[in-house]
Amino acid sequence: MVADTSILVLAFALFLCLILSRWYNERKNNINQINRIPGVKTYPLVGTTYMFFGKSRNETFDVLLKEAIRFPYISRLWIGPFPQVCIRKAEYVEKVIGSTKNLEKSFGYKFIRYWLGEGLLISGGNKWQKHRKIITPTFHFSILETFFDVFSDKSKILIERLDEHCGTGEPFDIYSYITKAAMDIICEAAMGVSVRAQEKGTNTYVDAVYQVSQLIMNRVVRPWLHPNFIYKHTKAGKEFHECLQTLHGYSADVIQLRKMTRKEKLPLNGNGEVKKNRLAFLDLLLEANENENLLTDKEIREEVDTFMFEGHDTTTAGITWTIFLLGLHPEIQDKVYNELDSIFHGSDRKVTLSDMSEMKYLERVIKEAMRLYPPVPIIGRRLSENIQLDEYCIPEGCMIKIDLYNLHRDPRFFADPETFDPDRFLPDSMHSRHPFAYLPFSAGPRNCIGQKFAAYEQKAVVSTILRHFTVRAVDKRHDVKMINELVLRPIGGINVTLHRR
Ligand code: HEM
Numbered sequence: 001m002v003a004d005t006s007i008l009v010l011a012f013a014l015f016l017c018l019i020l021s022r023w024y025n026e027r028k029n030n031i032n033q034i035n036r037i038p039g040v041k042t043y044p045l046v047g048t049t050y051m052f053f054g055k056s057r058n059e060t061f062d063v064l065l066k067e068a069i070r071f072p073y074i075s076r077l078w079i080g081p082f083p084q085v086c087i088r089k090a091e092y093v094e095k096v097i098g099s100t101k102n103l104e105k106s107f108g109y110k111f112i113r114y115w116l117g118e119g120l121l122i123s124g125g126n127k128w129q130k131h132r133k134i135i136t137p138t139f140h141f142s143i144l145e146t147f148f149d150v151f152s153d154k155s156k157i158l159i160e161r162l163d164e165h166c167g168t169g170e171p172f173d174i175y176s177y178i179t180k181a182a183m184d185i186i187c188e189a190a191m192g193v194s195v196r197a198q199e200k201g202t203n204t205y206v207d208a209v210y211q212v213s214q215l216i217m218n219r220v221v222r223p224w225l226h227p228n229f230i231y232k233h234t235k236a237g238k239e240f241h242e243c244l245q246t247l248h249g250y251s252a253d254v255i256q257l258r259k260m261t262r263k264e265k266l267p268l269n270g271n272g273e274v275k276k277n278r279l280a281f282l283d284l285l286l287e288a289n290e291n292e293n294l295l296t297d298k299e300i301r302e303e304v305d306t307f308m309f310e311g312h313d314t315t316t317a318g319i320t321w322t323i324f325l326l327g328l329h330p331e332i333q334d335k336v337y338n339e340l341d342s343i344f345h346g347s348d349r350k351v352t353l354s355d356m357s358e359m360k361y362l363e364r365v366i367k368e369a370m371r372l373y374p375p376v377p378i379i380g381r382r383l384s385e386n387i388q389l390d391e392y393c394i395p396e397g398c399m400i401k402i403d404l405y406n407l408h409r410d411p412r413f414f415a416d417p418e419t420f421d422p423d424r425f426l427p428d429s430m431h432s433r434h435p436f437a438y439l440p441f442s443a444g445p446r447n448c449i450g451q452k453f454a455a456y457e458q459k460a461v462v463s464t465i466l467r468h469f470t471v472r473a474v475d476k477r478h479d480v481k482m483i484n485e486l487v488l489r490p491i492g493g494i495n496v497t498l499h500r501r
Contacts, residue, residue: 030395034083037392039076040067045223047078052221057214058481058491060221064378068406074389077401080223082107084399085392088406090413090434092389096381096400097444098436103128106380106399108220112486115212115244118299119306120449128446131303134288134295135449138190138281144452145353147189151460152350154184157198158461159468166498171474173493174323178461179206179316185457186311191304192280193257208246209313213485215240251304258282281307311450313487317375318366318440318458323465324480324494325369325420327473332422333466336362337501340467348467351460359459364422366458370440372420377405377488379442404439405488413437469498 040048051063067075073089084106087093096102104124113122120131137143158181165172180197183206187195197203215236219225231237262283285303288294295303326333339361381400386393394400409417413433414424423429441448448454465471474495481491 030398031083033393033395034076034085034398037074037076037085037394038071040070042078045080047080047082047223049077049079049221049223057483057485060217061482061484064403064484065406068403072406074392079107079221079399080226082399084401085394086401086403087389088403088410089389090407090410090436093402093407093439093443094434094436095387095389096383096402097442097446100445101384102381102400103446104382104384106382106401108380108399111216111219114240115216115247116306116309117302119302121306121310130294131299132445132449134284135281135303138284139449139453141452144456147185147453147456148352148460149350150185150189151457152464154181154188154198155351155461155464157181157184159464161198162465162469162498163500166469166500169497171495171497174496175316175320175490175493178320178323179203179312181461182312182316182319182457185315185461186308187254189453190281190307190311191254191258192262192282193254195254204246205250205308208243208250209309210485210489212240212243212247213313213487214483215243217485247305248301251301251308254308255282255286255300255304259286262286307450310448311453314375315454315457315461317373317487317489318370318454319461320490320494321373321375321488322366322369322458322462323471323496324473324490325372326365326462326466327471327494327496328477329420330470330472332365332420333471336365337466337470340463344467351463353456355463356456356459359463361422362459362463363455364425366455366462367425367438367440368420368422371408371414371424371438372418373482373488374404374408374440375487376440376442377484378403402442404442405484407436408438408440410437468501470501472497472499 035042040051042048043050051067052060055063067086068088073087074092075086077084077086087096105122109122116122118127120128120135123131158177161177161180162174177198180203183195183197183203187193187197197206218236219231219240225231225234225236232241258280282300282304285295285300289297289300326336339359343355343358379402381402383394383396383398383400385396388394408414411417414437436443441451441454474497480494483489483491
């Protein structure tokens with residue numbers, strides 16, 4: 001009996017040794033593969049995250065810029081024991097996101113999950129597929145068309161707010177004004193709820209978004225803050241928890257408000273039935289919950305959190321960086337104004353869907369602004385299989401950081417990359433470019449679901465501002481410090497002066 005047990009224990013120990021040695025060899029092999037990729041010196045426990053220690057928010061972004069200069073196209077980082085391969089070359093990016101593989105998000109998104117849950121941005125596998133299928137129709141062309149009144153009405157309020165600064169010669173930060181307009185737009189268009197952010201002073205939701213994004217980015221590069229049982233006892237962890245309560249409380253209120261007013265507000269057709277093609281995004285989610293039980297209450301909250309954040313913070317950045325560049329380039333601003341004048345002939349009428357295709361030059365301007373300042377500067381994936389990027393074999397399971405900011409500065413595709421030149425997006429120039437050289441909305445199956453909405457909103461808001469004001473930027477490009485806290489934002493905002501047309 002004793003002999004039998006000993007044999008069993010011995011067999012189990014041998015089996016364990018075998019598993020461990022296989023795991024060890026595989027890990028060693030993977031580490032060797034990763035370490036063949038150029039990168040800064042690695043130290044035990046912290047990996048390469050020491051680069052970020054003691055750095056201020058904008059210095060953190062500078063670290064990434066310096067890394068890209070030192071190691072163009074590809075480099076490796078170690079976030080503690082976890083390797084991360086950073087790519088900035090169109091051909092490499094195509095290999096990672098150009099197929100239906102590698103659909104899972106990377107490790108860093110884990111910390112966003114506490115805020116956005118298993119919403120579309122974060123989730124993976126069957127859940128992501130199912131939700132993407134349910135949500136895609138809400139961004140159908142016919143629905144987008146119905147949002148133009150919202151774009152116009154909220155832009156009109158924005159103009160009234162901006163008018164207070166007009167002609168004073170006093171610079172002011174336009175970023176906060178655009179943020180509130182973008183909040184009003186996403187809440188009204190997608191959620192069917194009027195939050196009147198522009199009519200109120202501070203917005204607790206917006207403040208909490210900034211704070212939570214900063215806390216998440218800080219946590220990602222500090223491996224000792226990764227375990228929850230440590231983080232929740234820290235000052236940052238407590239602040240994070242408070243922010244989550246504000247953010248989740250706000251989205252719960254939005255859902256509640258829409259539930260209450262939904263029945264009265266839905267437009268009816270001649271027979272008194274609800275017109276399907278006028279449903280807001282949130283209505284569709286609520287329908288999926290009520291009628292077919294396709295989504296739970298929690299899933300709806302997570303999608304509302306996701307779309308409120310993705311739907312306002314990104315477009316705010318896109319619009320404000322565009323205004324900044326136009327404010328620095330009066331000659332380009334004049335060209336945009338002339339185009340707008342040829343469409344609107346000086347009238348104050350609302351912007352419509354058919355105007356969009358007329359704003360060809362403005363479209364190029366916005367595209368070029370998103371090239372230089374991509375609102376989402378970095379995205380991440382987890383590899384579902386080994387891939388070969390030139391001489392480097394990157395093992396399955398590795399995290400890939402796709403650096404859109406530097407991808408957009410590849411001189412092979414964008415000569416003199418720092419120059420602001422909207423004509424890079426003339427059809428001829430675009431056709432001859434690598435399809436993965438410019439990806440502000442990412443690409444492949446997990447591309448931005450709201451990109452058409454965003455493109456229209458940006459054109460609608462920027463055109464309305466320029467129809468009313470001449471904009472001058474106060475600071476030069478090198479004076480404006482950037483932070484990458486999920487979205488690429490200017491520290492201290494964008495200071496401008498306005499003059500009435
Ligand atoms: C200029 C504005 C915008 C930019 C530059 C932008 C950019 C992006 C990028 C780069 C991604 C991929 C993220 C990743 O892989 O981690 C993404 C995904 C996403 N975006 Fe946008 N976005 C913008 C506006 C919007 C708007 C207005 C909405 C909603 C109304 C939206 C909703 C989403 C969602 C839900 C995803 C996740 C899609 C999925 O994984 O299936 N975005 N966006």
